[in-house]
Amino acid sequence: MSSIKNVVQGIRSNLLYPDYKKVPNHLILDRLQDRFAYYLTALNIVNENWFLTRYPLTVTPNTDEFPIDIPIGSKPVLCVTVDNADPFHVEREVEILTVQNRDLYYIGPKQGLSSATFPHVATSIAFFYDQDNAQRIAKVTPQHTMVATYMIWLQPDVFAPPRLADNFPLLENFLNLTKTDVALSLTPALLEEDGSNAIKVGKIESRLQADFNRFDSQFTVYKQMAFNEQAGTRRGWATDSSGDYTGW
Secondary structure, three states: OOOHHHHHHHHHHHOOOOOOOOOOHHHHHHHHHHHHHHHHHHOOEOOOOOOOEEEEEEEOOOOOEEEOOOOOOOEEEEEEEEOOOOOOOOOOEOEEEOHHHHHHOOOOOOEOOOEOOEOOOOOEEEEEEEOOOOEEEEEEEOEOOOOEEEEEEEEOOOOOOOOHHHOOOOHHHHHHHHHHHHHHHHHHHHOOOOOOOHHHHHHHHHHHHHHHHHHHHHHHHHHHHHHHOOOOOEOOOOOOOOOOOOOO
């Protein structure tokens, strides 16, 4: 099964590797989740979070460890700052580290300096499993003096089915369609304010549209075949990735 990082890399490749300020990874993941929801519904697959999900983490003052309710074995892929109350907030990525490497990104007082306009002081976030309390923990460095929210993007762990006959990696067969669809939706973000690269962007958009039409026609045929065969609800299994991330 392809990883989320590989899919994001494929989307950036389709866009000829745009600047991260123009097309940040969290924007790609947001569009990707929307497309996954659509295609999974079209394929009648019930386990909608088998490939990508997100978890909002609210950080409170005077502590740096927070219980999080996510499946064990999940692989964090991105963490960004979130402030829905501030229309001018610029989302910032926070490094995801192992617990022992936190000092590589922050050496300072236990509590970080913050203000009403900048409550997010995290330099890194690490994940571990508290065996004594049987709880998954997010450790945010440094401690906050104000409440702040972070969005954690995850690739959930879905265990392989017990029988080969139960394996339906259906959406994986259409990842090229999904990547092309997401890249096509992001092409307006490539335009310079003065329009100086409009011709280049137009060529990228035309190429992506041609690829999308080709992939979508295959997807449409598959959907029609499933309808004609009166296929019932299916479960989109992924491969077991519990051993890929050691943060737990």
